[in-house]
Amino acid sequence: MSVSPEPRPRPRPQTQPQPGLPPPRLLALDMGGVIVETLPAPGWAARFATRLLGHARHSLPPGTALPTIEQVAGDLAEGRARHESWKDSTLGGAERSQSELWAELSRPTWGRPLLDHITRNRADLTAELCLVWEERAVRDGIRELLVECTRAGIAVGVVSNTISGPAYRSVLDRAGLTGYFRALSFSDEVGIRKPDPRLLLDTIDDAGVTPGATWYVGDTYRRDVVCGRRAGAGTTILMRSRRTEPAPGGGPEPDHTVGDPAGLHALLRAALHGPTTSRGGGLHTTR
Structure with a gap:
């Protein structure tokens, strides 16, 4: 998660378990x-933006206009903050789809070529993002x-x-x-x-x-x-x-x-x- 970890609560007194607790199946x-x-994974947004843009350059026609690493990294960090706010406010129920997640993470200013590239590779990119944005x-x-x-x-x-x-x-x-x-x-x-x-x-x-x-x-x-x-x-x-x-x-x-x-x-x-x-x-x- 991107939110700062809360201070560790004080340990509760150590006691013995109740007798007769049945083991689970x-x-x-x-x-x-x-x-x-x-x-926390410091620098995750810049690392992922670098990978995302590098992958796009290899897949898209030469000369395709792409945003800068700094622009993508900043938008990703802001999008993740919005996602974390949604997680903290929800009381369960339906999980967001990957298309909904990326609609929150990405910005129209990235341009149609990069956004279409994300749509075509959404599952793999989401998995990579999950592995990068926290340790x-x-x-x-x-x-x-x-x-x-x-x-x-x-x-x-x-x-x-x-x-x-x-x-x-x-x-x-x-x-x-x-x-x-x-x-x-x-x-x-x-x-x-x-x-x-x-x-x-x-x-x-x-x-x-x-x-x-x-x-x-x-x-x-x-x-x-x-x-x-x-x-x-x-x-x-x-x-x-x-x-x-x-x-x-x-x-x-x-x-x-x-x-x-x-x-x-x-x-x-x-x-x-x-x-x-x-x-x-x-x-x-x-x-």
Whole structure:
């Protein structure tokens, strides 16, 4: 995301999970903030503008008039700010199409040749843009958590808002994590974005389980906790990240809060084998 990350909230007191927490048949995870930490990518607009214009010059007839890198980069940054404002104001429902996204990112002053080039190559350009406009690092402890799920016969899925599912799949591929997931639901492909519960229910349906047998883990209250509650997930878990906002007054609370994947792993082991001591960010039981 382009917005500046919010200060990390103070850790909540570490407690032991409630006894008798049933293990899930499906562990459904948000992508950004849970599987990967998303970080600002300084200079992304200029880098993408350079790639976009370079690709266009190779594809368009010689001498085609094109805008400058500086003009395209500035318009992209402004368009993304508008997109982020829309994301922050929406309460879920239909995801924007790629044509709607590019209508917001591009400007008529770019000229018809470049705009037509974008239309012809929109899917690939959107995937590249998704990979460029923020940096992602796999969170420590995720791989160990996924291995535990495989050993225990627990299905794992991804439920994520994004402008490009193919880009997120490539992130998982490069990290060597794809094989751990049974179901992948991305908002641009399903056409629904969180907190609308239908995105989570799509993963639950693909995995062949019920909402009550699902743990859903996300890193925001207003999108993820609300989504888990609306979908009827058996257990809704908040994992803190750089973008976790303060708890909303009067809003739904998660069943558990964990500081990182190690804390989630400890919660899962407690459900499978009995309580253990977390070596990571700890866990907090809120139900």
